[in-house]
Amino acid sequence: xxxxxxxxxxxxxxxxxxxxxxxxxxxxxxxxxxxxxxxxxxxxxxxxxxxxxxxxxxxxxxxxxxxxxxxxxxxxxxxxxxxxxxxxxxxxxxxxxxxxxxxxxxxxxxxxx
Amino acid sequence: xxxxxxxxxxxxxxxxxxxxxxxxxxxxxxxxxxxxxxxxxxxxxxxxxxxxxxxxxxxxxxxxxxxxxxxxxxxxxxxxxxxxxxxxxxxxxxxxxxxxxxxxxxxxxxxxxxxxxxxxxxxxxxxxxxxxxxxxxxxxxxxxxxxxxxxxxxxxxxxxxxxxxxxxxxxxxxxxxxxxxxxxxxxxxxxxxxxxxxxxxxxxxxxxxxxxxxxxxxxxxxxxxxxxxxxxxxxxxxxxxxxxxxxxxxxxxxxxxxxxxxxxxxxxxxxxxxxxxxxxxxxxxxxxxxxxxxxxxxxxxxxxxxxxxxxxxxxxxxxxxxxxxxxxxxxxxxxxxxxxxxxxxxxxxxxxxxxxxxxxxxxxxxxxxxxxxxxxxxxxxxxxxxxxxxxxxxxxxxxxxxxxxxxxxxxxxxxxxxxxxxxxxxxxxxxxxxxxxxxxxxxxxxxxxxxxxxxxxxxxxxxxxxxxxxxxxxxxxxxxxxxxxxxxxxxxxxxxxxxxxxxxxxxxxxxxxxxxxxxxxxxxxxxxxxxxxxxxxxxxxxxxxxxxxxxxxxxxxxxxxxxxxxxxxxxxxxxxxxxxxxxxxxxxxxxxxxxxxxxxxxxxxxxxxxxxxxxxxxxxxxxxxxxxxxxxxxxxxxxxxxxxxxxxxxxxxxxxxxxxxxxxxxxxxxxxxxxxxxxxxxxxxxxxxxxxxxxxxxxxxxxxxxxxxxxxxxxxxxxxxxxxxxxxxxxxxxxxxxxxxxxxxxxxxxxxxxxxxxxxxxxxxxxxxxxxxxxxxxxxxxxxxxxxxxxxxxxxxxxxxxxxxxxxxxxxxxxxxxxxxxxxxxxxxxxxxxxxxxxxxxxxxxxxxxxxxxxxxxxxxxxxxxxxxxxxxxxxxx
Numbered sequence: 001x002x003x004x005x006x007x008x009x010x011x012x013x014x015x016x017x018x019x020x021x022x023x024x025x026x027x028x029x030x031x032x033x034x035x036x037x038x039x040x041x042x043x044x045x046x047x048x049x050x051x052x053x054x055x056x057x058x059x060x061x062x063x064x065x066x067x068x069x070x071x072x073x074x075x076x077x078x079x080x081x082x083x084x085x086x087x088x089x090x091x092x093x094x095x096x097x098x099x100x101x102x103x104x105x106x107x108x109x110x111x112x113x
Numbered sequence: 114x115x116x117x118x119x120x121x122x123x124x125x126x127x128x129x130x131x132x133x134x135x136x137x138x139x140x141x142x143x144x145x146x147x148x149x150x151x152x153x154x155x156x157x158x159x160x161x162x163x164x165x166x167x168x169x170x171x172x173x174x175x176x177x178x179x180x181x182x183x184x185x186x187x188x189x190x191x192x193x194x195x196x197x198x199x200x201x202x203x204x205x206x207x208x209x210x211x212x213x214x215x216x217x218x219x220x221x222x223x224x225x226x227x228x229x230x231x232x233x234x235x236x237x238x239x240x241x242x243x244x245x246x247x248x249x250x251x252x253x254x255x256x257x258x259x260x261x262x263x264x265x266x267x268x269x270x271x272x273x274x275x276x277x278x279x280x281x282x283x284x285x286x287x288x289x290x291x292x293x294x295x296x297x298x299x300x301x302x303x304x305x306x307x308x309x310x311x312x313x314x315x316x317x318x319x320x321x322x323x324x325x326x327x328x329x330x331x332x333x334x335x336x337x338x339x340x341x342x343x344x345x346x347x348x349x350x351x352x353x354x355x356x357x358x359x360x361x362x363x364x365x366x367x368x369x370x371x372x373x374x375x376x377x378x379x380x381x382x383x384x385x386x387x388x389x390x391x392x393x394x395x396x397x398x399x400x401x402x403x404x405x406x407x408x409x410x411x412x413x414x415x416x417x418x419x420x421x422x423x424x425x426x427x428x429x430x431x432x433x434x435x436x437x438x439x440x441x442x443x444x445x446x447x448x449x450x451x452x453x454x455x456x457x458x459x460x461x462x463x464x465x466x467x468x469x470x471x472x473x474x475x476x477x478x479x480x481x482x483x484x485x486x487x488x489x490x491x492x493x494x495x496x497x498x499x500x501x502x503x504x505x506x507x508x509x510x511x512x513x514x515x516x517x518x519x520x521x522x523x524x525x526x527x528x529x530x531x532x533x534x535x536x537x538x539x540x541x542x543x544x545x546x547x548x549x550x551x552x553x554x555x556x557x558x559x560x561x562x563x564x565x566x567x568x569x570x571x572x573x574x575x576x577x578x579x580x581x582x583x584x585x586x587x588x589x590x591x592x593x594x595x596x597x598x599x600x601x602x603x604x605x606x607x608x609x610x611x612x613x614x615x616x617x618x619x620x621x622x623x624x625x626x627x628x629x630x631x632x633x634x635x636x637x638x639x640x641x642x643x644x645x646x647x648x649x650x651x652x653x654x655x656x657x658x659x660x661x662x663x664x665x666x667x668x669x670x671x672x673x674x675x676x677x678x679x680x681x682x683x684x685x686x687x688x689x690x691x692x693x694x695x696x697x698x699x700x701x702x703x704x705x706x707x708x709x710x711x712x713x714x715x716x717x718x719x720x721x722x723x724x725x726x727x728x729x730x731x732x733x734x735x736x737x738x739x740x741x742x743x744x745x746x747x748x749x750x751x752x753x754x755x756x757x758x759x760x761x762x763x764x765x766x767x768x769x770x771x772x773x774x775x776x777x778x779x780x781x782x783x784x785x786x787x788x789x790x791x792x793x794x795x796x797x798x799x800x801x802x803x804x805x806x807x808x809x810x811x812x813x814x815x816x817x818x819x820x821x822x823x824x825x826x827x828x829x830x831x832x833x834x835x836x837x838x839x840x841x842x843x844x845x846x847x848x849x850x851x852x853x854x855x856x857x858x859x860x861x862x863x864x865x866x867x868x869x870x871x872x873x874x875x876x877x878x879x880x881x882x883x884x885x886x887x888x889x890x891x892x893x894x895x896x897x898x899x900x901x902x903x904x905x906x907x908x909x910x911x912x913x914x915x916x917x918x919x920x921x922x923x924x925x926x927x928x929x930x931x932x933x934x935x936x937x938x939x940x941x942x943x944x945x946x947x948x949x950x951x952x953x954x955x956x957x958x959x960x961x962x963x964x965x966x967x968x969x970x971x972x973x974x975x976x977x978x979x980x981x982x983x984x985x986x987x988x989x990x991x
Binding site for chain 1: 131134139142143146147149150166169170173174175176177178180181184185188190192193194195
């Protein structure tokens with residue numbers, strides 16, 4: 001199995017979205033919250049399984065890190081994510097690339113809606 | 114907890130699905146979040162919408178979660194946040210369980226070794242025996258449609274004349290071939306002359322067998338007539354030995370001094386009629402040849418079964434009677450029978466193989482029972498440990514899995530050991546059983562090895578599951594309680610006792626079978642053969658046919674003299690057939706001055722002077738054959754006691770005259786010897802002088818008596834060299850001793866008895882281990898009970914008696930059951946038995962009492978130890 005690394009492959013769209021959602025949720029970046037955040041922004045329903053699978057893959061790639069935080073009832077804890085430096089680099093590179101790609105490009109608006 | 118309550122009101126099914134798909138480390142966390150969200154949605158949009166959402170989440174997550182699970186297993190990825198959470202990768206926890214089980218086994222080396230060794234012996238042994246038996250009993254013979262091929266009755270008793278009379282018109286048969294063994298002297302370049310076992314046959318042979326050479330051709334019509342070109346078909350093995358030249362077909366080969374052209378090479382693995390035969394030549398069939406020395410083998414019409422040709426056989430005998438007059442002793446119309454080719458070739462081996470196979474299967478059963486009993490003892494002891502671990506929060510699945518892994522580890526060790534046992538045992542068996550060259554084609558059967566191992570492993574796993582079941586039933590509090598009190602006066606261990614009883618019973622079964630066969634062999638050896646086999650060496654020699662009758666006589670005489678002159682040899686002689694080897698001539702006779710009803714005959718042996726003395730025939734009256742009995746002197750004959758009893762009951766036999774072709778005078782009477790088979794009654798025999806006979810056989814058996822203390826093997830080697838010096842054209846076919854001829858006559862039972870003794874020894878050891886283990890375990894369970902008694906001032910003798918009685922009871926029940934089973938199954942062994950009833954008391958009492966003795970001893974040792982209880986220690990321990 002070949003492992004994609006931050007420096008040799010651009011992020012997938014969903015990966016990018018997840019990473020941005022982790023940034024947006026800040027300290028509350030646990031799986032369910034990331035899912036909710038994305039749903040609210042994109043307006044489409046997401047399966048929690050897909051979110052967790054991607055979070056895991058990003059952690060394995062070294063773009064995310066997870067720790068446990070005890071913030072509800074006794075004994076229960078949540079796995080909370082944050083961007084690693086490599087994750088931040090990958091995200092900003094993706095963003096730069098996107099912006100370069102869009103420079104001077106106008107999308108013709110459809111004449112009728 | 115609030116979440117618990119909340120989760121209960123959420124729809125269970127989608128939640129359960131989600132939980133099942135999630136990894137254990139995150140299951141609770143994620144489902145709690147999902148439930149939280151569900152309730153939030155239920156409050157906002159109503160329960161129905163929230164439920165639909167939950168279903169969508171569960172079903173929508175399934176593909177991603179399944180992939181995710183596999184991905185984690187595959188990469189072994191553990192999120193940093195989960196590093197200290199329970200349950201990581203499945204694979205890792207299995208490895209950890211294996212390591213734990215290995216540690217536990219190392220801590221109990223005796224138990225681990227016993228269990229693995231027991232299984233290995235059972236599994237390996239069964240594989241070895243089956244490897245040999247399969248080839249002989251089940252594998253197809255190297256002939257096409259073997260069910261269509263059968264051997265005619267009266268083997269080696271058909272003449273070419275008879276064959277020609279019926280050739281091509283045997284009812285019911287597509288083809289019939291005639292064949293007879295013929296050892297051929299083969300000289301290769303300047304190399305030494307060697308004897309190659311071969312077959313002379315009519316041209317139909319390969320068609321009857323449904324086999325064709327891989328190179329060249331088989332025989333064809335016209336190969337077997339007088340004056341045809343001399344041709345030969347060689348076996349693959351012989352071709353290889355002769356250099357595997359690609360030009361072999363068409364090359365010349367000198368056989369018996371005559372050049373033959375090689376016309377074909379048979380495929381690898383082909384043999385007929387036994388694997389030692391390496392060359393086949395057509396025999397020039399003559400209508401005048403009246404020698405009864407050939408065998409007929411035929412193939413029925415395609416699709417027919419050779420076992421169902423009764424009517425055609427009757428037609429065949431009618432055909433024979435049309436032309437030939439049979440004296441009663443050679444009457445071919447009596448008991449005509451076609452034997453399927455497999456039965457003909459393997460029939461003698463079958464009972465021995467089946468007996469061994471049966472014994473091996475029993476050993477496998479004993480091994481399974483033994484391992485089961487051993488494990489059961491272990492897991493009983495562990496119930497306390499399991500209860501404690503469970504109470505401390507251990508996972509039930511995990512505990513069960515650890516037990517399971519432990520059983521698998523033992524099975525794996527047994528597999529490795531068993532493979533060695535299978536290989537070694539197989540080679541041992543190939544030598545010990547009367548297989549001859551069949552052993553070459555047999556290999557250990559590794560697929561059976563896998564099956565046997567699987568059976569044994571399943572037995573181990575099943576046993577392990579007994580405590581696992583109680584684990585799941587949740588009666589561990591009881592287990593903890595009883596383990597603390599040592600199950601005061603509890604009974605328990607019923608399954609363990611049952612297993613031990615079964616083990617003992619099976620051991621009795623094997624041992625009594627072995628004892629039956631052993632008793633039979635002892636009886637066979639005790640039979641009076643009439644000759645003294647000790648110190649007698651045998652050389653089977655094929656003498657050259659050149660020089661005619663006088664040349665052959667001279668060769669026999671010169672070789673006898675040369676052998677007798679070897680240092681360390683007391684005397685030597687020769688005969689065309691030795692006692693205890695089947696075969697030889699039966700010649701008609703008439704006695705002067707008696708009515709002589711038709712059909713009078715006796716066995717007929719042509720011997721040299723010194724032969725009767727060398728073989729240790731006891732002279733009862735008159736003299737034996739001497740060097741003075743020449744061609745030109747009066748023909749003499751020595752007869753045996755059975756001859757006297759039958760034909761000279763009322764007169765002094767010495768001086769009586771009788772005739773076959775010429776008149777001969779009786780000069781001596783010797784004691785009866787087993788001239789035919791060991792177990793046949795004595796038959797009348799005439800011994801006549803080779804110097805006075807109008808024919809001398811090519812095949813001669815020379816015998817020599819070694820001086821006391823002389824080395825027979827060295828002597829035989831010297832004798833072989835001496836034969837080559839005196840007659841370089843003679844070929845020594847084999848060198849053996851009369852003792853091995855006797856052993857051969859005792860038959861497969863002799864070889865089987867050593868094997869069965871070995872197996873019953875094994876059964877005995879396994880049985881003893883089982884009894885010892887069960888008794889020890891029984892004692893251990895009651896230690897506390899006795900400690901209390903001893904502390905109260907009672908003697909410890911009661912403990913000893915109780916433990917011993919318990920063990921003894923198991924042994925007694927086992928022996929009893931085993932004896933009943935043995936009595937029921939003993940008649941299966943009857944083909945191997947001679948003069949021993951299948952309910953032979955000697956064998957049964959012998960086997961039963963040995964097992965009883967060993968079993969009681971195995972119970973006594975732990976019982977003695979049970980008496981040494983120190984109440985202070987025991988009670989403190991618990």
